[in-house]
Amino acid sequence: MLKRKPEAFSKTEYTVQEQIELLPFLLKVLSKTSRNSVKSILTRGQVMVDGQMMRQHNYSLQIGQKVEIQSNQVALNISKLVGVTILHEDEDIIVINKEAGILSVASKREREMTAYRQVTDYVRSSDVRNRIFVVHRLDKDTSGVMMFAKNEKTQQTLQNTWSESVKERMYTALVQGKVKSESGTITSWLTENSAFKVYSSPIDNGGQHAITHYKRIQSNKKCSLLEVLLETGRKNQIRVHMEELGHPVLGDKKYGSTSNPLRRLGLHATALSFLHPRTGELVRFEAEVPAMFITRSK
Structure with missing residues (x-):
C-alpha cells in the first residue's frame, strides 16, 4: 500500500x-x-x-x-507564528503565506515583528544554528505567498536565476471602479523619486521596463477583482500600473485610491511557481484569496 x-x-x-x-x-x-x-x-x-x-x-x-x-x-x-502560515518546508526552502500588515523584513526605521524574524525563530527552535535567507519580499500591506531560502547556496541560486527559474507570479488585486476590458497588458518604464514613490512612463526614460498582464474575474460598479500576472517584478509595479489603468488598488492612497473599505491594501500574492533549486522540478504554491476580496466585488 x-x-x-x-x-x-x-x-x-x-x-x-x-x-x-x-x-x-x-x-x-x-x-x-x-x-x-x-x-x-x-x-x-x-x-x-x-x-x-x-x-x-x-x-x-x-x-x-x-x-x-x-x-x-x-x-x-x-x-506560535503570528500572521504567518507555513505552506511548504524542505531542506532548502520555506514557503509561507504572509498576512497583510506584517513586514517581510525589518527596515532601518521599523523594528517591529517581521515574517523574517518569526520564521527565523521557528527554524532555530529545532537547532539554534539554523538560519533563513531573504529571496524576495512583499510589501507590508500585501498578503500572500512568499519564500525564504534555508541556506546561502540556495539563496544565491534563486536570486541569480530568478528571471529564468520563476515561471509564474500571480496576484489577485481588488481595484477601484469597474474595469471595462476583460483583459489587457500594461507596459511602461518605472522610476523612483527621492520620496520613494514610483512613477510610470510610456516611453523609455532610463527606468526599469515593467510588464503587467491582467484579467477581470468579476466586478460591480464600485470595484473589480483582477487576476494579475507579472512578466517583470519591479518595486510597486502592480500598484503603479493599476493607477495608470485608472483603477487604483483599493486602500492604496499612495497610488490614487480614494477609499479603503477593506482596511488593508487590496493586493494578494496568490501563486508562485518556480524550478526547485535542488531538484529542478517545477513546483507551485498557492495562498487562498481573502474572502473579503471576493464578496466585495460581487
Whole structure:
C-alpha cells in the first residue's frame, strides 16, 4: 500500500499507493494509535500533503502524493507564528503565506515583528544554528505567498536565476471602479523619486521596463477583482500600473485610491511557481484569496 521513509525536521513521510481519503489513510499507517489520537494529529496541523498543511478528514489522496506527519513539537512551533502560515518546508526552502500588515523584513526605521524574524525563530527552535535567507519580499500591506531560502547556496541560486527559474507570479488585486476590458497588458518604464514613490512612463526614460498582464474575474460598479500576472517584478509595479489603468488598488492612497473599505491594501500574492533549486522540478504554491476580496466585488 505505501512506502515509508524517515525525514529530517522531526517528521515521517509516506508515499500514497492507492486512492484513499486522508483519515482512513492515517488510521492505516498509524495502526497502533487510537482513532481519537489520529483525529487530534489532524486538528493540531501535524499532517502535510505535498508540503501543505491539511486538516480535512475526507481529503481525497491520489497515488504518488506525499503525506508527512510532523512531531507535536514541530506543530507547536508552527502554532506560535503570528500572521504567518507555513505552506511548504524542505531542506532548502520555506514557503509561507504572509498576512497583510506584517513586514517581510525589518527596515532601518521599523523594528517591529517581521515574517523574517518569526520564521527565523521557528527554524532555530529545532537547532539554534539554523538560519533563513531573504529571496524576495512583499510589501507590508500585501498578503500572500512568499519564500525564504534555508541556506546561502540556495539563496544565491534563486536570486541569480530568478528571471529564468520563476515561471509564474500571480496576484489577485481588488481595484477601484469597474474595469471595462476583460483583459489587457500594461507596459511602461518605472522610476523612483527621492520620496520613494514610483512613477510610470510610456516611453523609455532610463527606468526599469515593467510588464503587467491582467484579467477581470468579476466586478460591480464600485470595484473589480483582477487576476494579475507579472512578466517583470519591479518595486510597486502592480500598484503603479493599476493607477495608470485608472483603477487604483483599493486602500492604496499612495497610488490614487480614494477609499479603503477593506482596511488593508487590496493586493494578494496568490501563486508562485518556480524550478526547485535542488531538484529542478517545477513546483507551485498557492495562498487562498481573502474572502473579503471576493464578496466585495460581487
